[in-house]
Amino acid sequence: MRTVLIPTDFSKNALHALRYAQELYKCERACFFIFHAYADEVYGEYKTASHEQIAQRKADKKQEIERNLDQMLEEVVGTPPNPLHTYESIASFDTLVDGINDFVDDMNIDLVIMGTKGETSNHKTTFGSYTIEVFKYVKCPVLAVPEEFEYRQPKNILFPTDYMLPYKRRELKLLGDLAGKFKSNVYCLYITDFEELSPRQEDNKMFLEEVLTRPYIFFETTGVQNRADAIMEQVSEKNADMLVMVNSRHSFFEDMLYRSTVDLLSLKMKIPFLVMQNLNR
Known part of the structure; x- marks a missing residue:
C-alpha cells in the first residue's frame, strides 16, 4: 500500500494537492495522511506569554485544527468513497519541516504531496518559502503541485x-x-x-x-x-x-x-x- 503525506494549511492549493493525490493513486491502495503543524501558530503571537497562557492556546489551537481537518476530509472522501483509499488526519505541535520529517520516519512515508501557489499570488513564484524548505530538508520524495494545474496522467x-x-x-x-x-x-x-x-x-x-x-x-x-x-x-x-x-x-x-x-x-x-x-x- 502506498503511504502519502499531504501537508495542509487549509488553503485552496492544499486541497488541490489532496485531490491530485487521489487521482494519481485512483486505482491503487493508498493511505493519505493529512498533516498540519501548528507550533508556530501557538508561539508566534505569544512570545512573552506565561506557561498557562501558552498551554491554553495550545489546547484551543489543537481543537480548532482537528475540526478543520475533519471538515477537509468530509470534502474530499467522496460519495461513494474509493474503497482503495484510507485517510488519517494529524495535528502536530511542531514546526513544518521537523514535524514532516518525524512523521515520515515514524510511518515510513513513500511520498509527500503539497500544493504550491500560482504566479498571481503575492509571492510571485510558484514555490513559496515553505515548499522550498520541504524540498531541501525533508528526507522523502516531495511532489509539488501548482495551484492551477488540472490533473492529467503523467505520460x-x-x-x-x-x-x-x-x-x-x-x-x-x-x-x-x-x-x-x-x-x-x-x-x-x-x-x-x-x-x-x-x-x-x-x-x-x-x-x-x-x-x-x-x-x-x-x-x-x-x-x-x-x-x-x-x-x-x-x-x-x-x-x-x-x-x-x-x-x-x-x-x-x-x-x-x-x-x-x-x-x-x-x-x-x-x-x-x-x-x-x-x-x-
Missing part, C-alpha cells in the same frame, strides 16, 4: 540529470512504479557540451536503466545554456506532465536553490515537480 516525464549522483534505489523505484503504471515516457536530460561520459556517469546511467524498467526511458542531451531555460524548453518540446529532479549536496538541484535559479524556473512552472532525495532514511 511524459522530464528528468534532468548529470549522471553524477549515486541514485537511491527506493527513490528511483517510486518514480519507476509511478511512470510504469501510466506507461509513461521518461526523458533523462543531460545538459552538456561534451558527448562522452566518465566511468562514474556510465555506471549511474546504467543503474537508471536497471531500475526504471517499467516506463519507456530515453537518454537525451542538450547544449549548455541557462539551465532553467533549457529545462523549460524541454518541458514544452516534450509536452511534459511532470518534472523530476534529485536533491543532493553539490547537485544541480542544490545549486539551483542556493543561487535562486529556482525562482526563475518556478515562475514558469505549470506542471507538478517531483524532488527525489538522495539522503539516508
Whole structure:
C-alpha cells in the first residue's frame, strides 16, 4: 500500500494537492495522511506569554485544527468513497519541516504531496518559502503541485540529470512504479557540451536503466545554456506532465536553490515537480 503525506494549511492549493493525490493513486491502495503543524501558530503571537497562557492556546489551537481537518476530509472522501483509499488526519505541535520529517520516519512515508501557489499570488513564484524548505530538508520524495494545474496522467516525464549522483534505489523505484503504471515516457536530460561520459556517469546511467524498467526511458542531451531555460524548453518540446529532479549536496538541484535559479524556473512552472532525495532514511 502506498503511504502519502499531504501537508495542509487549509488553503485552496492544499486541497488541490489532496485531490491530485487521489487521482494519481485512483486505482491503487493508498493511505493519505493529512498533516498540519501548528507550533508556530501557538508561539508566534505569544512570545512573552506565561506557561498557562501558552498551554491554553495550545489546547484551543489543537481543537480548532482537528475540526478543520475533519471538515477537509468530509470534502474530499467522496460519495461513494474509493474503497482503495484510507485517510488519517494529524495535528502536530511542531514546526513544518521537523514535524514532516518525524512523521515520515515514524510511518515510513513513500511520498509527500503539497500544493504550491500560482504566479498571481503575492509571492510571485510558484514555490513559496515553505515548499522550498520541504524540498531541501525533508528526507522523502516531495511532489509539488501548482495551484492551477488540472490533473492529467503523467505520460511524459522530464528528468534532468548529470549522471553524477549515486541514485537511491527506493527513490528511483517510486518514480519507476509511478511512470510504469501510466506507461509513461521518461526523458533523462543531460545538459552538456561534451558527448562522452566518465566511468562514474556510465555506471549511474546504467543503474537508471536497471531500475526504471517499467516506463519507456530515453537518454537525451542538450547544449549548455541557462539551465532553467533549457529545462523549460524541454518541458514544452516534450509536452511534459511532470518534472523530476534529485536533491543532493553539490547537485544541480542544490545549486539551483542556493543561487535562486529556482525562482526563475518556478515562475514558469505549470506542471507538478517531483524532488527525489538522495539522503539516508
